[in-house]
């Protein structure tokens with residue numbers, strides 16, 4: 001059956017399965033990815049079917065996981081590594097930033113680094129400290145890395161395959177609170193480019209740009225706005241490095257207003273970059289300054305406060321109202 | 327349990343050794359109380375302990391001295407500690423099931439390792455726990471309900487580490503081993519005679535931070551005890567996924583002693599930790615203690631151990647239960663009567679009730695709390711965002727008020 005309705009986590013699982021089947025050089029590595037199938041079960045059943053040599057339970061050492069993945073890549077493998085939670089990527093940050101990102105450039109293009117680093121990220125699941133962060137900007141700021149985040153099961157399925165096929169290192173942020181959301185996946189479709197943004201809802205008065213977990217919130221906001229007679233366009237950026245500025249520009253030239261939404265702190269976040277670029281590109285089209293909705297300059301709060309911290313429908317609509325009032 | 331048995335193994339294609347000695351089923355341990363509850367009095371030249379020690383480790387006879395003076399009261403005290411800690415832990419697990427806590431990391435099965443080592447510390451010693459050290463916290467006098475805030479999701483710690491010399495729980499695996507070492511370096515610089523103890527798991531032993539802590543502690547001869555609770559599992563990964571040599575032997579490569587102790591034997595844990603802390607205090611530097619124990623519950627309430635471990639393994643460890651062991655000892659040595667156990671049961675019920683009540687009445691934090699303590703000196707951006715957030719929240723209150731007055735008109 002070409003079209004299946006799958007939860008996002010399951011779509012990733014199917015995608016990884018296809019990658020393991022089609023390319024013997026693809027390896028999965030990480031803590032608890034084998035028997036347990038990962039703490040979110042994204043790799044469920046894969047070790048059983050592909051063996052311990054392909055789906056590798058690693059020692060509990062993130063720097064070790066990424067560092068050895070680099071070595072495996074040098075040897076011709078295509079490692080797909082799992083970092084168990086967003087807040088645990090920092091022990092590996094050194095390897096990612098000082099080594100993985102720069103190897104291709106340092107070897108004057110002679111060396112490829114086809115490594116995918118999967119990171120379940122973002123909040124909204126009531127977790128304890130270090131389990132709800134959105135560190136994508138820290139990676140997007142580093143040249144040599146590509147940073148993407150799917151928002152639907154279909155994108156999860158296709159973007160994972162594309163990330164694995166890429167010869168560049170890809171930091172693959174999985175919106176953990178959307179893992180259980182079901183969506184249709186057409187296994188025979190021809191996917192769009194990995195880094196292209198997509199209009200997921202047409203509108204005329206303002207563009208909401210988001211990626212990963214916030215796309216759903218923006219869709220809900222657009223639906224709510226429609227009831228009040230406001231027409232919002234929703235753009236799923238899908239990629240944070242590179243960012244598809246052309247798509248954003250096209251949309252903004254139509255709607256003349258832009259609100260960027262992400263869970264990561266607003267300060268120096270992806271929204272800041274979008275605001276600057278779009279102001280440069282669309283200065284004469286804009287009817288309002290580009291506004292941003294996101295996290296605060298505060299540590300991600302304990303679970304009982306996360307609903308206040310995370311951008312929700314109300315905060316998005318509040319910014320929409322402000323932008324429309326100019 | 328010897329290294330020789332696998333050292334000569336030929337390289338193989340597999341990604342890892344299947345059954346390295348770190349996972350040996352019947353390790354040669356420092357033990358002072360048998361699983362049946364019989365006190366072991368080692369005699370000079372007693373066999374067996376050699377393999378569980380690196381060259382400069384204590385002999386069993388030396389260790390026995392550390393507990394020679396224990397009174398019946400002391401023993402009953404350790405039993406009480408373990409029973410109440412287990413009760414607290416069980417209550418927290420139930421509270422999680424009832425939705426009062428977001429998550430719980432149970433210490434079930436690790437009571438002896440924690441009470442033994444915790445009771446070995448002196449008031450001026452400093453403890454760096456990971457996230458499962460509820461028994462150690464108990465020994466340090468931390469009110470157990472303080473531990474629940476972070477698991478309920480109302481704070482990220484919530485106690486002042488200095489009030490009991492018990493640092494905040496650390497969730498990032500292994501980080502605190504370095505903090506403990508640095509603190510110990512400070513203790514040494516100050517010329518103080520206290521010691522520091524860092525707790526972590528067998529999984530954590532793979533982290534670079536832990537290896538770096540070993541390096542710093544050795545190089546600076548820091549007065550720190552590394553207390554590794556090898557509970558056999560790091561979520562779904564057995565110790566075999568972390569190491570090919572028994573963990574305590576790591577210490578040798580860094581230049582300090584390592585000891586493997588029966589982690590289900592509260593007396594052995596007490597003796598070994600006392601010995602190691604004393605070494606630290608007298609300027610002899612770090613020690614690695616590997617408490618060989620078992621995590622009897624799930625890794626956390628989110629985990630499903632049936633996916634990766636079998637019932638047989640559990641059963642074999644159940645027979646070594648640390649609490650049952652001390653109880654047998656107390657009963658056979660007439661250190662107790664029915665009254666003692668009945669009284670303890672009443673006390674245990676009361677603790678359970680108190681924990682339930684405190685947790686259920688624990689208020690959610692004020693919304694503005696997330697902007698508090700971000701910086702010690704204040705920060706313009708935080709001030710600005712706090713003000714915006716407060717105004718935004720107030721706009722809802724205003725709207726509610728308007729709606730209410732309109733409704734009453």
Ligand SMILES: Cc1ncc(C[n+]2csc(CCOP(=O)(O)OP(=O)(O)O)c2C)c(N)n1
Pocket residue numbers: 031060062084088091458497498499526527528529530531557559560561621625
């Ligand atoms: C740096 C880091 N990586 C991963 C995790 C997720 N995690 C939490 S506990 C755990 C297993 C820890 O095992 P161990 O050190 O043996 O301690 P135990 O929980 O068994 O007491 C893992 C992988 C983490 N908290 N920190």
